[in-house]
Amino acid sequence: MAFEPDDPVLERVSNRLMSQGVYFEAADQGDDRLEIEYRTISPGEGVPHQQIGQVINTFRDVIDEGWEPTTIEATVIDVEEDHRRGRWRMEEGWLRALEEGELSEVEFSEQVLDTLEEPRV
Template identity: 70%
Template sequence: MPLETDDAMLEQVSSRLMSQGVYIEDADRDDERLTLEYETLAPGDGVPHQQIGTVINTFRDVIEQGWEPTTIEATVADVDDGHHRGSWRMDEEWLLALENGELSEVEFSGRVLDTLEEPSH
């Protein structure tokens, strides 16, 4: 069943990610991008790379249900103290190239990780 609204999609994504220790605090979509702010339960500093994959794959699942792909810009904070842990981006063009077989999963992941910005300590 296609998702009819961004709100329905975000509600589905949010509930799926909660079980993975990712809590969406804010999401705003315009014609060019989805801007996400989420908190992570993962221990340590920085942005957990595995969670980036989890977030992207959850959005890929809802895209298969009919939601339009878009660029995602994410900011990550710690759930305990709200400390800024970093940010990352996934360009819509990369996702389309991946789906068309023009990029491998490894190349796609590398491009996303190249956008990762974490505060220096």
Template identity: 65%
Template sequence: MSFETNDTVLEQVGYRLMGQGVYFESVEHAGDRLEIEYETVAPGEGVPHRQIGRVITVFREAIEEGWEPTTIEARVLDSDAGTLRGTWRMDESWLYELERGDLSEVEFSGRVLETLEE
């Protein structure tokens, strides 16, 4: 796992996700967003939707603990073959809308899934 940041919060997020079958390969701050690349051990093809939810939940828990919200762009790799299974994005503004009550959990999830490319 390589980090282009010394942010201990990101390290903790990575450790929390290991138990969910998500293994960070890289995490980079790229301007106003966080680019993550992770391997999934989930069987099948494409990006497991439930796993996207788990990743977002762990980041949201970090935000509740004081970490600043940010846009996340994710690349998901197959752990066996190392091939790209897909990409997805979570926009920082959606988190603020969710917090204010301008967006429901279902709408939030729908927006994330609309960004999914497999």
């Protein structure tokens, strides 16, 4: 399934992440959340933690380009083996608190990583 965005901001995010080994497969934007599915080329099992940060920071970078912060729910799939590597979530409130200086980068990262669900190997 190819990613076919109908939102120019999502398309820019997708294009920027390709150079980091993240390939959007699907996106569904509702009133209170954005659900994304992406493939990773990173080796190993599970979800690459650094890549979670890259995805979130790319969305943070496009706030000035019209992206309205929302909750993001992500499913990560292995690019070669086609199996699910895990899921993670970033709550809109956490991002707003980070942007307003109410949460540190470390606290924010800990909250996101606490949502990480990876299949048992």
